Amino acid sequence: MNLCRTTSAELRRLTxxxxxxxxxxxxxxxVLIEHPVMxxxxxxxxxxxxxxxxxxxxxxxxxxxxxxxxxxxxFAGRDALTAAPAEPLVVAMTEEQLTDILPHALxxxxxxxISPEDPVDDIRAxxxxxxxxxxxxxxxxxxxxxxxxxxxVAPTDELTGRELEMARMLLTGATxxxxxxxxxxxxxxxxxxxxxxMRKLGIARxxxxxxxxxxx
Numbered sequence: 254m255n256l257c258r259t260t261s262a263e264l265r266r267l268t269x270x271x272x273x274x275x276x277x278x279x280x281x282x283x284v285l286i287e288h289p290v291m292x293x294x295x296x297x298x299x300x301x302x303x304x305x306x307x308x309x310x311x312x313x314x315x316x317x318x319x320x321x322x323x324x325x326x327x328f329a330g331r332d333a334l335t336a337a338p339a340e341p342l343v344v345a346m347t348e349e350q351l352t353d354i355l356p357h358a359l360x361x362x363x364x365x366x367i368s369p370e371d372p373v374d375d376i377r378a379x380x381x382x383x384x385x386x387x388x389x390x391x392x393x394x395x396x397x398x399x400x401x402x403x404x405x406v407a408p409t410d411e412l413t414g415r416e417l418e419m420a421r422m423l424l425t426g427a428t429x430x431x432x433x434x435x436x437x438x439x440x441x442x443x444x445x446x447x448x449x450x451m452r453k454l455g456i457a458r459x460x461x462x463x464x465x466x467x468x469x
Contacts, residue, residue, distance in 0.1 A: 284321075319444060320380060320383055375391065377445055416450040
């Protein structure tokens with residue numbers, strides 16, 4: 254069954270401003286940027302958002318973040334693309350860098366692509382959408398999309414065996430922590446898998462999982 258096939262038309266729809274439900278809880282965002290001035294700038298922007306908590310390298314060390322924020326103009330950001338982290342990436346880039354990142358995006362770990370020129374509200378919406386399993390591409394990057402995306406990015410329509418198992422556990426009321434204990438993985442990894450299965454099912458809330466699974 255072809256659920257949530259990524260087409261050029263769908264991507265262009267995602268780039269325009271649309272209402273994005275606020276996250277159910279505060280999002281923990283790790284800013285993975287080496288350059289101190291660049292990192293301080295992005296941390297300041299993100300920390301000003303009421304539903305975002307920024308995890309800084311200078312603060313207490315933790316590993317339960319929901320999203321990792323990178324900038325392709327920073328070495329750490331480029332390294333993160335090839336490291337295949339468990340959590341989704343939100344990537345800041347220029348129009349010229351969009352073509353390079355497409356192989357990593359829309360079906361992979363990259364969940365949102367934004368421009369440093371985007372309004373703060375759009376950046377916040379990108380974070381919220383990413384955490385809820387949606388794909389997000391900045392409206393300001395839309396004009397750079399010339400070739401049909403289905404020719405550049407392989408769609409991922411089917412749930413993996415683990416995603417199906419987790420979906421069934423969620424239907425029993427299991428929490429992320431309980432699922433993590435069963436599989437011997439971190440809570441952040443569970444969040445990534447859940448976010449991925451919700452994206453594939455084309456839903457925004459866990460309460461919609463049961464109905465969506467009927468399509469399989």
